[in-house]
Amino acid sequence: MSLAQSIAAATDPMVLMMIVLATVFGAIIGALPGFSSVMAISLLLPVVYPMDPLMGLLVLGSIYMGAMYGDANAAILLNIPGTASSLPTTFDGFPMTRQGRAREAMLAALAGSVFGGVTGVLVLLLSFGALAEFSLRFGPQEYFWLTVLGLTTIAALSEGNMVKGLVGGGLGIAISLIGLDSYWGTPRFTFGQSSLMAGIHLIPALLGLFCVSQVFASLAAPGGDRRAPEIGPQKDALHRVLRTMVRRWDVMLRSSAIGVVIGMLPGAGGPIASTISYNETRRWDRDSSSFGKGRVEGVFASEVANNAMVGGSLIPMMALGIPGNVNAAVILGALLSFGMRPGMNLMTDGSGIAMSFMIGLLISSILLAPLGYFLIIRVSTLVLRIPRTYLAPTILVFATVGAYSVTNSMYGVVIMTVMGIGGYAFRRIGIEAAPIGLGMILGPIAEREFTSSMLIAHAQGSYWSIAMRPISLVLIALCLLSIATPLLLALRSRRAARRRAETTASEQA
């Protein structure tokens, strides 16, 4: 089948309509805290099976793409990440909302998602074989350093109060230890409670930490804060966002590359991609101390990376049959049941379905632009007009349903409530939800990969093997840089302050 025929198949009106519906559906699911894209696409599997293979695959792929965009809106408007991947979107997105720049932040998230989605799929389309081989070179050692690199974001995030940030991160890791350890099934911190053996499920815990505690915080805020913040004029905002995109092409490209590469690594996933991308953008910025206070580049970094991850996660799935994350795994399941085998032959098997699928995904990511601009952003901004007294209980209802659905029992709701109250209390003493959440997400991965590395090192008889590998060394250097930068910056500003003080003193003298 020729390229032209593949394009024709992907632009069939019926197929296009399904892409539009699935993308919008994904964006809505992504925006609802507690409802993940994995849930949406696995529930739709039975619906998709009787479809034509191309259409079925595109429905799943478009939901995935849409969800990676939709999650940003809740993060920006409400400080509630729709999925864990958009956690770093809250860092600058929500401050922007507070400053009355919600529209600009949402447009940045949209433009970033489109840019990331398109580059991710283009990389998939053009070079999936070569990159898939590269992804296999990441062993447990590299995964370990990658998660450490993600964890160093805590240092950057909590500038000015590193101790509180580290306490938060440590707390998150400690919470993630509760339950049976992932290796030998040893119960940890379960206090003989059989319900705690199952561990603290991540999704209800994040719902508590971000949704519930945010609802408390917004209700407790003094009267002035209860008024809806200004959203900002649309025309001017779009102009500014597009100008930033062009001016900061470095941010766009770097974030896309990080999203694709981390997406390719099985088990790494969206939260790591967006966190590392945010951290790198901040580090290489001349004015890095203004991040976390409403820099539009922060929103770009996170959203470009988590949409570029979509294409990235499909690279090893399509080339090697090894899905980059759970979403890709579900799509792999569909691929197999349509009788297609992943591998390089997918591109040459004559059916052209793989090519049409990638083109369709490209269409889905481009269509995000009009769908987001004319539909999602408009609907989302209505949220801000809802008085807090109605919005807060509505969010709580959604969060409760989401938490319940994870465990199909009240256990999820209990986790959410406890984490919500705890999260609010910690927020009051200056320990933010973000480092706790990062600790909870990244801690278990770091532990798992460290244990694997140590087991392999022990078998090989050399503990240096955890570090003495080319990719590991690069990652370690980045970690060191990441920890050192805030320290150096702090030192420099202290020295500058001292110099100022000295000059004033000498002037006075």
Added chain:
Amino acid sequence: MKRLIKSGALAAAFLGFGALQAAAEFPESQITMIVPFGAGGGSDRVARTVDQFWQQETGDSFNFQYQPGAAGSVGTAAIANASPDGYTIGIVNLPNMVVQPVVGTGTFALDGFDYIGRVNSDPIVLMVPDASPYKTLEDFVAAAKEAPGTLTLAITGTMGAAHLAALQMMDGAGIEVTLVPTQGGANTVARIAGGHVTAGLIGLGLYTSQDNGRALALTADARSDFAPDVPTFSEKGISLDLATARIIVAPAGLPEDALAYLRSTLEKVTESEGFITASAEQGQGAIWQDGEALEASVKAMEESITGLLRKYELID
């Protein structure tokens, strides 16, 4: 005349209804299927396939209930605790269901169930990367004997099928290798394909769904149609028969007619051509085993697993 016909028809309808009532057979209402994992997972897909062909056979569909948690042990306990009227059944996997009560993560007992039948079985494959110097199982075993503990073997999770198969292999071949547990089958394949471990154990379905690495041996009584070139462990003189299987169970003490109905219907479903084809597409061999044989093999599995875990000091 018209009226007469009408009342006659009405009477006939009543009579017919009465006859139906008298012969009221199981099932009179919808059967609930408990899936102890999340929607869209492997177990769910198998259960949905059973449901599809159960509908073709009987016209009835299941009411699906998902009770995930603690590697399936939450939902499995829920099946055991349901009322034994035949209207609640569930899908569980072997060997997990056998292991959980043995290691204390399951709050159910194996005789808390009536066994309806096994619907599929997925043998486990020993896979090495393409670049591996080991061409046969003999090469691998010889290398492991030469330097005990230096070869690494990726297994998906602990206390699951791959872990137990690894113990059986070490026990049967008299070798010692370092086990490196991973999170999820895709991760295991990536570790093997990237050469980060010497070898790994994965399901046959997963092995045949991709092109990385080669299989040295397979845990099954006979070679599989899905991979006819791969020898079995027993061919090579190592006793290793552990495979992942999905079975349908109900709480113990079902009425006889309900148990008989469920068993015979499931047998028809599992042996139907459509189910076999659909299972093959999912990389699973639809290998039926009837309830009684299944119960016996579950008991035998319990004994061998307990012995194995004691030997490797994983339980007291």
